[in-house]
Amino acid sequence: MKSNKKVKLPVGISDFKDVIENNYYYFDKTKFIENILEDGSKVKLFTRPRRFGKTLNISMLKYFFNVKNKDENKKLFENLEISKSEYFKKQGNYPVISISFRNYDEENWDDGLKTIKGILKRVYSEYKFLTEKMDDIEIEEFNSVRRGLDSVEWEASLINLSKYLYEYYGKKVVVLIDEYDQPIIDSYVKGYYDKAISFFKSFYGLVLKDNEYLEMGVMTGILRVAKENIFSGLNNIKVHSILNKRFTEYFGVLENEVEKALKDFGLEYNLKDVQKWYNGYLFGNTQVYNPWSIINFLDEKRLGSYWVNTSGNSLIQLYLQKLKEDIFDEFSKLLNKEKIFEVINESMTFGNLEVDFEKNIWNLFFHSGYLTLAEEYDENEEETYLKIPNEEILRMFSKMFIEVYFGNSNNFSKLTNALKNGNIEKLKAELNKILLENVGIFDISGIYKEQFYHGLMLGLILKLRNEYEVSSNGFAGKGRYDLLLKPKNILKQKEGIIIELKAVNIDSVKLSLEKIHEKLENECEIALKQIDEKEYISVLRNAGIDEVLKIGIAFFGKEFEIKFKRE
Template sequence: MSDIKGIALGIDDFKTLIEENCYYVDKSKFIEEILKDKAGVKLFTRPRRFGKTLNMSMLRYFFDIKNAEENRSLFKELYIEKSPAIKEQGKYPVIFLSMKEIQGKNYEEIIERTRAFFKLLYNEYVMLRENLNQSELQDFDEIWLGKKNIDLSTALLKLSLYLKKYYNQKVIILIDEYDVPLMSAYENGCYDEVIQFFKILYGAVLKSNSNIKMGVLTGAIRVAQAGIFSDLNNLKINTIFNEAYDEYFGLSQKEVEDILRYYGMEYTITEVKSWYDGYKFGKAEVYNPWSILNYIDNKELKAYWINTSGNVLIKNLLLLSDGVVFDDLQNLVNGNERIVFINENIAFGNNLSPNHLWELLLFSGYLTVKEKMDDKTYLVKIPNKEILTFFKEMFVSIIFRGSSNIGDMKQALQSKNINHIINILEEVVVNAMSFYDTSKKYENSYQTLLSGFMYGLNSFYQVLPNVESGYGRADIILKPRNKNWAGYIFELKRANDNDMKMEAEKALNQIEDKKYDNILKNEEIKDIIKIGLVFKGKKVESSYSYEKNDFNVKN
């Protein structure tokens, strides 16, 4: 049908979405709620790709005094059109900033990008020059022309003053992805300098500024208030735990059912739910809208959501963690929950600690709340199949420094190149063992390490750590998803002061004696490769055998 609405992939500008006749899930009641909320400054933290930018763009076009009549038509037949709040439409000058591109490798580069950003921003308001006195005009032109060596930290404050003077109406400040420059600064080692600049920038325009009607900010995480918003006493923070506004970010069950029905795909709702549902904001259970739109467009159930923000933070926290953390991550991948303690702040700089790993994973969208136990304690889990896929790949990539080893491992396993398999595992131990405690008496840390690495093989092999088989529990079994591929059994030992080669033979004999291969034989896996691995610090010794069975295997 020619009148079917388009799918707004990559469109986060509200006006473009409406004018291009794209499918829009009506979130305009958000405007009404924003107006009812009398807090001077409101901060919303949600994971990336959950509609924050689109909502901020909607606020911009609703409130902006410029092109007010033209913008009013954008809200035709939406909830807000019949709300008493419609009288506020087109009433206020608006400053809208998306901080997504304010990133850099050092403090100077971030400031330079900020300078270029403000130059473009001021160019949108060049008509203000006609109403400025000589001093104001000089300040305006210095920023507008991108002059060097000027103080940019008051650029937003000055622009709000100029707008208030020009329109004789209070100004609305909308700052989207406020935390992106701070994340970039932390990742590149210039956080302390950058935080001071943005603390002044945001604080100057938002703190006790009688010229503004309200300020609205969005971000993925809540940076510790002492670091960025300590000067704001009029700030109201809304995180994923708050019930207010819980339905305005992400898609509800009904909204997903409606959009699937519109595109004739309602029959897939069960599968869609298992892949993309599972997030909990306040009391609302929501789907990831980015993934839903991509699924409808591609008609294929797979992982679409990619959240690179925070990955450097996650890596740094993993570097500070011990083997217990990786055991917890492994349990989450296996479908279990974990109790975590959350204080809703991420403290950067020297205050970063492994305790922040769980809240960073939660706020970034890798985990979701299953149950609230008390004000600071939550039971969390991986939300759905999509995130389970990324969860495995992300941690393999972070811990093992890229996916090249995983690609080589897949080829080595399928070609039964045993020497190459052992060399790869030895390389993993050498490169990644610093994540784990090698001083423990037993082999647990090595088992956790190699099991985590092998999760990257999930598409090809089911990783079974500590699985019961025969007369005991094998350390790691790789069960192939295609029965024509070889299955693998790994028994791990720590050599201590013993002869490593002798210990490797003992490990191999243990596989044979305890019949760990039963689980693979029961699955009629015809090729079974048994490998005994012995570790001493970062040194590895091995022994292996290859058993070929006579099952009549079909694909």
Template sequence: MNKKIAIGVDDFKTIIENNNFYIDKTRFIEEILENNSSVKLFTRPRRFGKTLNMSMLKYFFDIRNNEENKKLFNSLYIEKSNFIKEQGKYPVILVSFKDIKEKTWEECLDKIKILIAGLIEEHLYVYDSIDNINKEIFKKYRLQESNTSNLENSLKFLSDILYKYYDKKVILLIDEYDTPLISAYHNGYYDEAINFFKGMYGASLKGNISIKFGVMTGIVRIAQAGIFSDLNNVDTYTILRKDYNEFFGFTENEIKKSLEEYNLENKFEEVKYWYDGYKFGDIEIYNPWSIINFLQSKELKPYWLNTSSNETIMELIKNSDKNTIDTLKNLLEDKEAMGIITESVRLAGKFSENEIWEFLLFAGYIKVVEQLPNNLYTFKIPNNEIKSMFKTLFIDIVYNNNTAINELRLGLLNKNIPKIKKSIEDLLLYATSYWDLSGNIENKYQLLISGFLYGLEGLFRIYANKEIGDGRPDIVLEPLIKDTAYIFELKIKGNTQNPIKQINEKRYDAELKRKNIKDIVKIGMIFDGKSVEFVD
């Protein structure tokens, strides 16, 4: 019997005790211990196993319940490692900021107070052993009454208390350190947030004699204004480095074994098309969140994109210039793009085009193809799951999320010619302002029409400028679920060639007829700015 899939569970103990599906990543513990750097930062996209790995580290090292926790690692890689002797030897603080995504700084502070109060409650057993002054501070944390300065010092305070209690140095695990900072950037209170977390992380990680070592995770290494300029003891492992890459996400061998376990080995190529394509260092990696969802549902579709808000990504691209949109269109056509990529992301002001692609790379929306000199990289969209998100985003940007796309779908499916024409007119009318349609340049319209083509996938097989008959028709829609096919030919005002005559003379319907499709609608369009004349 196959192990049950635990969707959304990132607690290591829960997964192991319930005998849920788990791919052994415990060699990560060995690698951590072999590296003597005092603070390690691992940046990976969301839902790539960061929180689960941090939970695993906690249960391995934690001195509390150490004998019980040791059983969790039976039959796993680390059990036979020499480093098993380090199991259960240290006090551990695990704090995760993954849910701090508030709209205002005041709400963010309140949420941090709740988070710290939970940590204090977890270590309530030390209360009787501390002096009266620290008892008062302890109580304020527990009751969520501490001021901002004391809140900044909370992790340092707790590490000092635990060090004195156990006479052993503390392992500090900070999960998703950058989530509140990215949210602050998006919601307009970044200055307050960066000053606070600079103080919190600096106090707990820099020169703290109570700490044995620290591990941090996040999506990006934030470049400016403090956190890592002050923390000069942080060793950062981004997806561009070649260390630790097999521990976040699933490797191809792990995928093959998992598919075999669930009798899905015949789906390997489709799974690869949908969820592979990430490149961490020199290793190909699959999206783990999407894989475990597929193993449970056995349905190939986007999963990762629905896990949390994509607001930052949406805003970055929507507020970008036309060059960025043109690059996005090229990426959607499976072409490569090029940009300068550093290992840090600047969260300040409006992103440049280069900074947008840099953020998208570390967030998991594009992948590196090749590294060139001087921090220059080529990149592309990694897989079909991400491509589907970008296509939806492209439609939203080009047409201002206009309902005419849905109307066009219905018109095409029902062979409602007046609705088709009205929908195209509306799409042109509501196209975003940066699409300068005042000039008679045909490729502007081809780019614009690409937007509604992305909205038709699954309903029609789409051919754009493909060699058919004696020429290259602009758009051919071959039906997938109904019987009616469409041929569109685009012209600009002033071109005297009749589009319908061109369709007929150049036999643009030859491929459709060869497939025995008999119901073929031919539509000519003559564009003039944001208006269109139809020719039947």
């Protein structure tokens, strides 16, 4: 690894040459090249979440293998791991075709095809010197692509280019395709999936299947969702997903790499916080950190939600809206830092999603990096335990929970401010607004119970995690409390807060609204009594918190009461 306390950080930079020549901080992943060459498969597909180093690795492979500018490119790898390998002799040995769809984002297929044509035109323009060895017909075909003519058989453009390169250099071609599935996912979300699939089935199939000019193909993507349509009959492909134990160290940042980076930038004292925020991913049997978040933390020198604020959540949001009635229990468990037991595999397709939304939503979350394995994966078992990997994703989940079930309400910030300031009347008023403005949520069958209210309150108070350690269903004293907020800085004289929730079953036909609220007030008293009898306050006292706000909240539909005591 190149390291220097004064080096720049490659925030948003994914071109390998740019990183090396401009002395950006680099986690040395060049041994990936050796592993690629040792792998016997003709075509390799690496599926990883976005922002986990796929594009930088594809760029690295391009500069390593490309016969074009090979002497200049060789200098990029001096003193890096691959330079010590016997496979370094493979440097500069092949013509390379490298394309990326990572920025594809189009509303319809007409615009999508224009974007694809633009990408291919630029690739052809890199190799305009190939016409030196072409006949007139080939020159005309080549320049038709560069001009973007409608007469071009665009599906065959990559296999044709591989033929031109082979005939020019006398060497077989390495084909690199970054984020192969982005146009597929985008088309699915926006409603033109069939047209995109029809194109890409031929486009990928021609260049990767039975291509006599192909030395090796390497593809990256987030999901393997399109396998049944795009790669039909492509028997020479090997998929390396986050469930596999091979290649795991090359996508993401390892523990020892993070420790060294923190030391290089004088931030080693932050290791525990960095672990809590950005670690937790289990790829195969290897623990990895999110590299995008690590680089941004080193640059900003503060903990924050960096990865989840980047683009790419459209498919997740689509299915959350479709399934919000069915996955509430699991969603609530994840917010509570609990594990869920779900079916996970590598063969998820869009067809699977359409047939069984509820089962495959968790597969989608997992492969997209929003959930991770809670224990090492047993490939002989269909089901496994999943969890939220770290603090960064937990905060995203809490925000997503509110958006999915309650929309974008401006009342949430007012509610959390009222809670941290101990203003119970204001808290009650803002909670009342939230419940009244979201009538539809109470029509969801089976959701009308304590866990729903627990999820609601947890989702709301997770907004306070900068100031409090927020925990749910934790052990304290003689039992388990519902919600607890422990001030992170006790010197600022903030109260510790314990909240006990009750969901009340009432025959509303027989009781007046006044009687319903009497029952709710009684349940609030029971909740406060439970806090005292179970000695939940002990966990705050042991942490040196002198002032504690105890809150009991009882719900019935949109009706509720709140009672509190200070100690």
